[in-house]
Amino acid sequence: MMESLLVANRGEIARRIIRTARRLGLRTIAVYSDADADLPFVREADEAVELGPAAPAESYRNAEKVLAAARRTGAEAVHPGYGFLSENAGFARAVQEAGLVWVGPAPDVIELMGDKINARNAVAAAGVPVAPGTPEPVAGEAAALEAAAAIGYPLMVKAAAGGGGMGMAVAHDEDDLRKQYAAVSGFAERLFGDPAILLERYYAGARHVEVQILGLADGAVIALGERNCSVQRRNQKLVEESPSPCLDPDLREQMLTAAVQVGKAVGYRNAGTVECLVYGEPGAQGFVFLEMNTRLQVEHPVTEAVWGVDLVEEQLRVAAGEPPSMDLTTLRPRGHAIEFRVNAEDPVRFLPGPGTINAWNEPSGDGIRVDSAYGQGNRVTPAYDSLMAKLVVHAGTREDALARARDALATFTIAGPKQNLPFFTELLDEPEFADGSYSTALVAQMRATPRKGS
DSSP states (O other), X not given: OOSEEEEOOOHHHHHHHHHHHHHTTOEEEEEEEGGGTTSHHHHHSSEEEEEESSSGGGTTTOHHHHHHHHHHHTOSEEEOOSSTTTTOHHHHHHHHHTTOEESSSOHHHHHHHHSHHHHHHHHHHTTOOBOSBOSSOOOSHHHHHHHHHHHOSSEEEEEEEEETTEXXXXXXXXXXXXXXXXXXXXXXXXXXXXXXXXXXXXXXXXXXXXXXXXXXXXXXXXXXXXEEEEEEETTEXXXXXESOTTOOHHHHHHHHHHHHHHHHHTTOOEEEEEEEEEESXXXXXXXXXXXEEOSOOTTHHHHHXXXXXXXXXXXXXXXXXXXXXXXXXXXXXXXXXXXXXXXXXXXXXXXXXXXEOSEEEOOOSTTEEEEESOOTTOEEOTTXXXXXXXXXXXXXSHHHHHHHHHXXXXXXXXXXXXXXXXXXXXXXXXXXXXXXXXXXXXXXXHHHSOOTTO
């Protein structure tokens, strides 16, 4: 195991990585922007280096500054967390070329799976089902219309270089496709520097289910169950749970097997997630590959709770060439876990609501975990993602986990910035969420129906 680790991230994920690294005896190094100087992760690291202004391009996305901090502090390894530079193959290569340990998959694998079209083709070649779609970028609007006629509507219009739910839109007919093609291509050019577009069949009423894989140092790939991530707004996740209540046992086994196939096909090492869409009803379900995230996921704590593993520790062990800490012959899931992403946003329209935190009281107790980025007196800045904390509950059954979530949400108090805690209380009363039958359309359906008392 390495002796020192630089965490190239911020907020709750930086705190979470630092916590495990220090437990393992590693010297921890944080990097931070001037907007984050007072946040807990900076204080909790053994050493901290300021990168510069709040703008990500001047701080957390600036590879040269991050590497300079690693060299200056004598870091032996770099953990990227998620977001920022975590799926930047060029940064991963630069870390390795500097003689440091990269806590993640090989740069070539990041590059392959980061391109939706190449990833789709690689997965299909491994025998994993993919949605009907274009095997190459569509070259202009006319080509998109021609391809759409062969695939059929509705279609998902996707930025080939996109991720995290960004750069996606649904087209229901030709006129809609013309509009969405121009919008998504322009967005992709601005945000990702690549206007390439992929078309895929759109599955209305589908569930978003992902499988956690871990590629071990000896080349083996294992699956640590699945997570249902179907509570989404603007294609971005709000709530995740494991195991997924929508899967029948046969389909679950098929998905876990397929995810391991994907990992083996690309020579995957370290933690990764194979994301899928599940369509149909129990007894007549199917799934298709959606994308692969070559990093730790925001929602990894639900897997940790159910499987009793520390995924960050396992990441560090793989990066160091060590065997896993757990006994794979006895590893089994237990109970049910649910994660709620507590964001600084209003609970109705989900628009950002940054501000200074005047009060912060977290729930605690058996089966309750809070991974937080902030505390009382800290300011949530609009420069970054609105995530303030993750509330994770774990119990023996889904029903008990829902009851525990209700109690925990009732005692979680945040004053100052707008926050979406009231939405989660509303969600727990939604019949489709309560019985586990919900799809990715749930939040839109809730907001299309007048709220109680309005």
